[in-house]
Amino acid sequence: MNSISTVLLVIGVAFDLFGCIGLIRLPDVYNRLQSATKCVTLGTCSILLSLFFRYGFSDVGVKALIAIPLLFFASTVGAHALIRGSHIFGIKMTDKSIVDDYKDAK
Amino acid sequence: MKYITLFISMLLLWLLLTFNLHSANIIIGVIVSLIVTLLFGHSFLTNWKLFYNPVRYLWAVVYLIVFIWECVKANFDVAYRVLSPRMPIKPGIVKVKCSLKTDIAKTFLANSITMTPGTITVDVISDCLYVHWIYVSSRDPKVYNKRIVGRFEKLLKKVFE
Known part of the structure; x- marks a missing residue:
């Protein structure tokens, strides 16, 4: 059990690191949010899951397990609000973008 | 009740x-x-009343398995795009039609899209979803409709409607 927990912990920290690298490397706010929601959410979920495997069905483990769906909803709804807000505020998309259907819909 | x-x-x-x-x-x-x-x-x-229908919970489990698989795939996809030196991105916002009716089903669909490979929901206006896509591989609405929404729509209809 401890070895599974350690493997999950390493995977989680690695994905958190990839997310942070993406936050710096990608060109504009929309693409940065992509890396910030996906990599960081699953990385953090993996760390919480490793906590569950280490402590089993004790109070710490169950709390870590419940935190996973809460984190999912919080990060998706947060990303949704941020990306919509920045589009309405008028932040330009990067030059590489090829299509923007949302501009006509507002 | x-x-x-x-x-x-x-x-x-x-x-x-x-x-x-x-x-x-x-x-x-x-x-x-x-x-x-x-x-x-x-x-x-x-x-x-749908809350007490056990068949829906079975479909919810199926949906959860599909969702977790997509989520893991999404992570490897984004990690590849971030770490590759040439950065293969071609971003854009596309309009996707969905056939779900209730609000809660739409909410779950939007959240699922946010967690799947390379897509993030910007807004929902009546029955259209506006999706930011990190690599727009096709401009044909039929193709990307199927690629973005197709996986979840049927399952969500069974769970929530």
């Missing part, structure tokens, strides 16, 4: 979250759940 369903699920969540069975803790949980139920009960599930 709608209120009782919400009250019981809130109380269960509170007990799992605090994880002790002292009487003081349970009393606080009951009070807090009552407040939440009275404040938000009217906007809870409009057709609560």
Whole structure:
């Protein structure tokens, strides 16, 4: 059990690191949010899951397990609000973008 | 009945979250759940009868497995795009039609899209979803409709409608 927990912990920290690298490397706010929601959410979920495997069905483990769906909803709804807000505020998309259907819909 | 369903699920969540069975803790949980139920009960599930239908829970489990698989794939996809030196991105916002009717199903669809490879929901206007896509591989609406929404739509219809 401890070895599974350690493997999950390493995977989680690695994905958190990839997310942070993406936050710096990608060109504009929309693409940065992509890396910030996906990599960081699953990385953090993996760390919480490793906590569950280490402590089993004790109070710490169950709390870590419940935190996973809460984190999912919080990060998706947060990303949704941020990306919509920045589009309405008028932040330009990067030059590489090829299509923007949302501009006509507002 | 709608209120009782919400009250019981809130109380269960509170007990799992605090994880002790002292009487003081349970009393606080009951009070807090009552407040939440009275404040938000009217906007809870409009057709609560679906809540007690066991077939839907089976479909929910299937949906969950598909969702977790997509989520893991999404992570490897984004990690590849971030770490590759040439950065293969071609971003854009596309308009996708969905056939789901209820609000809660649309919410779950939007959240699922946010967690799947390279897509993030920007806005929902009546039955159209506006999706930011990190690599727009096709401009044909039929192709990307199927690629973005197709995986979840049928399952969500079975779970929520």
